[in-house]
Amino acid sequence: MPEALLMYAASTQDANLLYRTRFQVGDPVFYMEIGGRTLLLLNDLELNRGATEARVDEVLSLSAAEKELKDEGFTKHTIADVVARILEKRGVDRAIVPASFPIQMADMLRGKGVPLTYRKDPFFPERTVKTEEEIGHIRESIRHTEDAFARAWAAFQETEIRGNELWYRGAPLTAEAVKRIIDGHLYENDLLATHTIVACGEQGTDPHCRGTGPLRANESIIVDVFPRSMKTGYVADMTRTWVKGKASPELKKIDAAVKQAFDAAIRTIRPGIDSTEVHNAVKKTFDDLGFKTEKRDGKPVGFFHGTGHGIGLDVHEMPPMGARGAKLEPGMVITVEPGLYYPGVGAVRVEDDVVVTRDGCRNLCSYQKNLEIA
Amino acid sequence: MPEALLMYAASTQDANLLYRTRFQVGDPVFYMEIGGRTLLLLNDLELNRGATEARVDEVLSLSAAEKELKDEGFTKHTIADVVARILEKRGVDRAIVPASFPIQMADMLRGKGVPLTYRKDPFFPERTVKTEEEIGHIRESIRHTEDAFARAWAAFQETEIRGNELWYRGAPLTAEAVKRIIDGHLYENDLLATHTIVACGEQGTDPHCRGTGPLRANESIIVDVFPRSMKTGYVADMTRTWVKGKASPELKKIDAAVKQAFDAAIRTIRPGIDSTEVHNAVKKTFDDLGFKTEKRDGKPVGFFHGTGHGIGLDVHEMPPMGARGAKLEPGMVITVEPGLYYPGVGAVRVEDDVVVTRDGCRNLCSYQKNLEIA
Incomplete structure (x- = not known):
């Protein structure tokens, strides 16, 4: 089963996210890399800008993903549910995150059954x-x-x-x-x-x-x-x-x-x-x-x-x-x-x-x- | 037993650390709050500036803390050992960290037996x-x-x-x-x-x-x-x-x-x-x-x-x-x-x-x- 690279950061503060997406965003967003395919999960306000500016293969709509969960009967869900579901659907069974990945998201995702391990800096060794x-x-x-x-x-x-x-x-x-x-x-x-x-x-x-x-x-x-x-x-x-x-x-x-x-x-x-x-x-x-x-x-x-x-x-x-x-x-x-x-x-x-x-x-x-x- | 508030951040990127210390620092540092007492752990390069500029009760020298560990026979130690030892010495048996606390430090400290729980934003409700x-x-x-x-x-x-x-x-x-x-x-x-x-x-x-x-x-x-x-x-x-x-x-x-x-x-x-x-x-x-x-x-x-x-x-x-x-x-x-x-x-x-x-x-x-x- 594939593993995913997973980031949750604002590229204005996080060089790894900027390096990978070249997308300037001031609020934290989820980025995933699954089998070489790169994805950004964006809210409606950032969706258009992301689709035109971000160097990723796919831009996912957060609101569409949330709607899907609701339609399946999850009335109360968190962002961790959304991310866990996306990873599950794409056959991912563990994720590698940067050393700076925030503990709240880490604990929430682990709580949803997503095994996370961090990779020490540099997260993208090729950046060097x-x-x-x-x-x-x-x-x-x-x-x-x-x-x-x-x-x-x-x-x-x-x-x-x-x-x-x-x-x-x-x-x-x-x-x-x-x-x-x-x-x-x-x-x-x-x-x-x-x-x-x-x-x-x-x-x-x-x-x-x-x-x-x-x-x-x-x-x-x-x-x-x-x-x-x-x-x-x-x-x-x-x-x-x-x-x-x-x-x-x-x-x-x-x-x-x-x-x-x-x-x-x-x-x-x-x-x-x-x-x-x-x-x-x-x-x-x-x-x-x-x-x-x-x-x-x-x-x-x-x-x-x-x-x-x-x-x-x-x-x-x-x-x-x-x-x-x-x-x-x-x-x-x-x-x-x-x-x-x-x-x-x-x-x-x-x-x-x-x-x-x-x-x-x-x-x-x-x-x-x-x-x-x- | 008391619990500690613990942060690891650069105040140029983290408003909570700046709020509490009013100390501008561009690389991540450890901040602790134990029984109302506020502490910053700084390397030698930041020590003088911290002592004069930071609004904290105590500035701890990282190199002095490392030397102490070495003197006690810990030849190979990480920053997590240093922090865990400081907390232990001050009778702390658990720490509360911000939602943004980095997973690497979290996993390392937990591995040293320091129970960590995160507090959802706002970390300092009084900031509001x-x-x-x-x-x-x-x-x-x-x-x-x-x-x-x-x-x-x-x-x-x-x-x-x-x-x-x-x-x-x-x-x-x-x-x-x-x-x-x-x-x-x-x-x-x-x-x-x-x-x-x-x-x-x-x-x-x-x-x-x-x-x-x-x-x-x-x-x-x-x-x-x-x-x-x-x-x-x-x-x-x-x-x-x-x-x-x-x-x-x-x-x-x-x-x-x-x-x-x-x-x-x-x-x-x-x-x-x-x-x-x-x-x-x-x-x-x-x-x-x-x-x-x-x-x-x-x-x-x-x-x-x-x-x-x-x-x-x-x-x-x-x-x-x-x-x-x-x-x-x-x-x-x-x-x-x-x-x-x-x-x-x-x-x-x-x-x-x-x-x-x-x-x-x-x-x-x-x-x-x-x-x-x-």
């Missing part, structure tokens, strides 16, 4: 290897991100240094103002950047700090942007670190080390290896140069995050590239993002997106990586 | 009744939405009619252009509008059609905007229907009926009643005026969606206000959105957000509801 079309979508997101970096860079160029303050068009230049320049440009080009990081000085030494308030001269400013196309759903993920004015000798050494580690990662990436090897190449570069990773005053310093991760319809997807890794294959698109963080000195991270090729990798990004902005 | 602070956040989102409507209206005023075409600043006025005016204004004010509807003529007769392409003179144009504040998370949800030029007599009658139904809904809303009564008042208004709801050529026409729904951190939350209802209470914030849809004639929907008061309701919106734009 991108098609040419998908790489084109990612490149498009990268192109706009690079334009956004160029606009922010130009704003810094126009910025005046007064003591350690930065003044831009008559006001102190803030993290918020730089985010507005970047996110605004992306939004105008149909990309959504929601948690852009612009983190100056000490703020930047916490890699998850998004950054707020006035930016200062002669300190590191980490700018990390990961927008998602509102048209295609595909993301870019890039980071640059800038200093308006003069970087200290220590910060310049950190910057040089990060770029050396970046190059080591790029040289290491090739199909067949485990991505942890790339991470180890970055760690070794830092170790060899004497940049220690340790805890100081209870806070981690040095290089204490992964070297990268897959991108696609999600900002973080397979493969990971840190202490945990996965075998690299041609067509995987991954970030390369070494960084060093030293409170009291500053932080530097650079990040590009690369595609694994048959004999190495190709960097999809080309925006310059200069540290100092005059 | 808004505090003054929350109503303030919603009003703020409404204020910007009304400014966005005013900008779009002004663009229509500036628009020139050529035959049945609309021309704005040298180009045909499209649904996309109007969305750009509205969404752009909202984005500049830190509100995110993702699926704004601008649906002209026949497009508008499908309430879920988002609308595309050139807009035309003398036809109904439904504009439905539901942005979310990127600062507070609270939404507004408003709809206006406009005609650039002259509306047909039939469309004017539809418009008058929708506004009459809107007023009937407002008059009906008061605490203690079931919200279905409000929906029935709208249906009765349409019935009395002779506007039939039925299927024509397999497509629903007339009034075939709910009259409204709660709003807050989600665009759709409790209470519903349609065939299914709930008892209205002071402090609930609900949309009122009657509409009529007749292919061949057009569609009209108006929508405001109101708060239930002790003796009725107060409309939080004040933007004008004129149909025709000269």
